[in-house]
Amino acid sequence: MTSTPPVVQVRDLQKSYGSVEAVRGVSFSIAAGETFALLGPNGAGKSTTIEILEGYRDRTGGAVSVLGIDPRRGGLDWKARLGIVLQTSAESGNVTVTEQLRHFAGLYPNPRDVDEVIDATGLREKSKTRIGKLSGGQRRRVDVALGIIGRPELLFLDEPTTGFDPEARHQFWSLIRGLKAEGTTILLTTHYLEEAAQLGDRAGIIAGGRLIDIGSIDDLGGADARIPLVRWRDENGRIREERTNRPARVVAELTARLNGAEPDDLEIIRPSLEDVYLALVRDDEAEAAGRAATPSGSQLIDQDVPA
Amino acid sequence: MSTTITGTRPQTKAPGVLCLGLARIGYETRLYFRSPDTLLFTFFFPFIMLGIFTAAFSSSGNIGTNPDGTGGVSVGAYYLPGMLAAGMLLSGVQNLAVDIAGERSDGTLKRLGGTPLSPLSYFVGKIGQVFVTAILQAALLMLVARFAFNIALPSEPEKWGTFAWVFLFGVITSAFLGIALSALPRSGRSATAVVTPVVLVLQFVSGVYLQFNVLPDWMQNLASIFPLKWMAQGMRSVFLPDSFAAAEQTGSWDLIWVAAALGVWLVVGLVLSRVTFRWIRRDV
Numbered sequence: 001m002t003s004t005p006p007v008v009q010v011r012d013l014q015k016s017y018g019s020v021e022a023v024r025g026v027s028f029s030i031a032a033g034e035t036f037a038l039l040g041p042n043g044a045g046k047s048t049t050i051e052i053l054e055g056y057r058d059r060t061g062g063a064v065s066v067l068g069i070d071p072r073r074g075g076l077d078w079k080a081r082l083g084i085v086l087q088t089s090a091e092s093g094n095v096t097v098t099e100q101l102r103h104f105a106g107l108y109p110n111p112r113d114v115d116e117v118i119d120a121t122g123l124r125e126k127s128k129t130r131i132g133k134l135s136g137g138q139r140r141r142v143d144v145a146l147g148i149i150g151r152p153e154l155l156f157l158d159e160p161t162t163g164f165d166p167e168a169r170h171q172f173w174s175l176i177r178g179l180k181a182e183g184t185t186i187l188l189t190t191h192y193l194e195e196a197a198q199l200g201d202r203a204g205i206i207a208g209g210r211l212i213d214i215g216s217i218d219d220l221g222g223a224d225a226r227i228p229l230v231r232w233r234d235e236n237g238r239i240r241e242e243r244t245n246r247p248a249r250v251v252a253e254l255t256a257r258l259n260g261a262e263p264d265d266l267e268i269i270r271p272s273l274e275d276v277y278l279a280l281v282r283d284d285e286a287e288a289a290g291r292a293a294t295p296s297g298s299q300l301i302d303q304d305v306p307a
Numbered sequence: 308m309s310t311t312i313t314g315t316r317p318q319t320k321a322p323g324v325l326c327l328g329l330a331r332i333g334y335e336t337r338l339y340f341r342s343p344d345t346l347l348f349t350f351f352f353p354f355i356m357l358g359i360f361t362a363a364f365s366s367s368g369n370i371g372t373n374p375d376g377t378g379g380v381s382v383g384a385y386y387l388p389g390m391l392a393a394g395m396l397l398s399g400v401q402n403l404a405v406d407i408a409g410e411r412s413d414g415t416l417k418r419l420g421g422t423p424l425s426p427l428s429y430f431v432g433k434i435g436q437v438f439v440t441a442i443l444q445a446a447l448l449m450l451v452a453r454f455a456f457n458i459a460l461p462s463e464p465e466k467w468g469t470f471a472w473v474f475l476f477g478v479i480t481s482a483f484l485g486i487a488l489s490a491l492p493r494s495g496r497s498a499t500a501v502v503t504p505v506v507l508v509l510q511f512v513s514g515v516y517l518q519f520n521v522l523p524d525w526m527q528n529l530a531s532i533f534p535l536k537w538m539a540q541g542m543r544s545v546f547l548p549d550s551f552a553a554a555e556q557t558g559s560w561d562l563i564w565v566a567a568a569l570g571v572w573l574v575v576g577l578v579l580s581r582v583t584f585r586w587i588r589r590d591v
Binding site for chain 1: 320321322327330334337338341342410413414415417418420421422423424425587
């Protein structure tokens with residue numbers, strides 16, 4: 001069997017709004033059945049990227065293929081294969097959950113069963129309630145339900161669990177695992193790093209319109225970023241930290257030095273995805289500030305490009 | 308939420324554009340009757356105005372009475388054709404312009420733009436909703452006029468023939484103009500502020516609230532540029548005695564000009580709708 005082509009392929013994607021470059025050369029691909037998490041701070045270019053893939057925005061440069069088709073030329077047949085959960089939705093809700101799902105199911109050639117989706121998204125009790133009367137988290141479930149009702153091959157989830165309580169978030173995760181098991185390819189953006197760790201096979205981190213790292217969730221940031229940290233308070237009351245692959249030995253040496261006394265505030269920290277992510281974004285910001293602080297370099301570049 | 312989601316992916320044919328359009332009509336009509344604003348300012352507005360005019364001028368006697376005391380009609384009967392024309396305009400222009408501008412700003416259109424719904428099906432749904440609600444409104448208005456205000460309705464079949472084409476033509480023209488006008492408001496909240504003055508001024512200069520023949524010439528000429536004047540004139544030809552034709556601009560009903568004006572505006576509305584409609588405001 002030949003390997004299946006990637007479901008999403010993005011090469012050197014660029015997007016400017018006037019003089020503002022929102023996306024500056026982002027490249028990644030998503031394989032069939034994979035869940036890819038796009039992470040990054042607010043305004044980093046995540047939503048712009050995802051909306052270009054969904055066909056909502058035109059790109060300024062680069063090449064994009066989604067399900068083998070350029071989103072700029074995606075027709076109704078193409079849209080029938082996508083499921084889209086947008087970041088914001090605040091439509092006036094004068095229809096009930098069931099009515100809305102039934103109507104949207106009718107738009108697709110091969111929809112899921114409405115009752116099945118209502119149960120899967122935990123909306124059974126609210127199925128006869130008008131959407132306008134639902135809470136924020138319940139409305140978000142409706143958004144997710146509408147995103148999967150058409151049995152999509154590729155599902156876009158743009159910050160899907162905003163407003164969910166922890167229990168609802170865990171239920172949502174198991175719903176998504178069900179979709180993954182079924183072979184659905186998923187592109188997820190989220191601010192909850194634990195969510196990305198739970199659901200994602202791979203992740204890309206966008207900052208300032210650039211992809212600053214990409215890889216499987218466990219490899220993100222490189223091996224060095226995963227080195228455990230030993231932290232304690234020394235005799236002078238200062239916080240001390242030591243990065244080491246052998247934290248037990250460091251602690252043992254520390255205890256020996258203190259003649260068996262317990263070190264104050266001792267911690268051994270294994271960096272979570274969140275720690276790795278924050279370090280990457282912080283480094284990138286420092287680097288960007290460094291670039292901005294040396295204007296001579298940018299002047300040189302400016303001179304190369306005639307106005 | 309649970310993980311039981313069946314994974315079969317049988318091949319089925321995509322629903323047809325017209326099929327989806329018909330499904331949209333039902334959905335849109337249901338939404339129309341669930342919106343209190345629309346019910347008050349579009350559906351029942353002509354009823355309220357007809358009631359006010361009938362009550363306010365009930366003691367002022369008939370309009371258009373001949374010197375020998377024959378041929379006049381009650382104030383209510385005189386205003387009925389204007390209210391029917393206003394209903395056509397409100398059902399199309401005001402309803403759709405505010406509705407679609409709202410859907411654009413609250414994200415409804417963006418969501419629909421991400422589904423395999425054709426814009427054509429969407430239009431069929433909107434125009435169908437306008438037709439269903441305008442027909443209900445006109446029928447109810449005539450029933451109220453006949454039985455609550457004791458206004459005689461025409462009995463000649465040819466009058467009803469005129470009613471049918473003026474109504475059909477007027478409503479579809481209004482619907483397209485409403486879709487076109489929906490592109491103007493920058494947000495759903497400003498839609499009412501943009502659309503209502505247009506619709507209100509048109510009603511005042513087109514002979515809906517004020518007797519058209521008492522308006523100054525320049526105002527009559529101005530109103531003749533817009534479609535509402537011709538809808539009202541067509542409706543007057545149906546519901547008023549023929550002696551009232553003398554009060555029109557040229558002394559006759561000019562039905563051929565009614566057809567021509569509505570035809571031109573229909574094309575203008577269609578072209579503007581086609582050119583301006585977007586699921587979302589495109590970025591530059």
